[in-house]
Amino acid sequence: MLSSANLDFTSLLIHLALLLFGSAGVFYSLVLGIVHIVQKKTNSLAYYLRMFLVSGVIGLTFWGLIVVIWLLSLDL
Template identity: 40%
Template sequence: MLSSADLHLERALFFAVLIIFFGAGFLCTLITFIINFIQKKNKKAVYYLLIFLISGLIGVVLTAFYCYMILFEQAETYRP
């Protein structure tokens, strides 16, 4: 029973990382596209792909750092 529950938790963690990566990447790419469209700057698709990948990675790293701070750093504060 526990092994199947572990698989579901790992799958949920994997999907959460994917959602954070694609969400941050899409949002930053959309904002960059709108700004460049308003300023009438023509950028290539590689530019937007790099923005997507870099912002997605930054989103995942910041989320992992936040979870580390919440789970491990706060636990040391409350030890008796």
């Protein structure tokens, strides 16, 4: 049976993953939008949504790799 501590930890991990995914996606989409405004390029909303999703996955993978490397470096 799960205790409330396990549920809180699971909830924390889910929220952290969503935060990392969203922040990477929003940051890259914002930078990409500014660059395209300066270059006077027009793209559809689907293009920016696709870039949001791709950059979110890349950001989440990057931070996951950083955490794995950090955990492997610990002397447990």
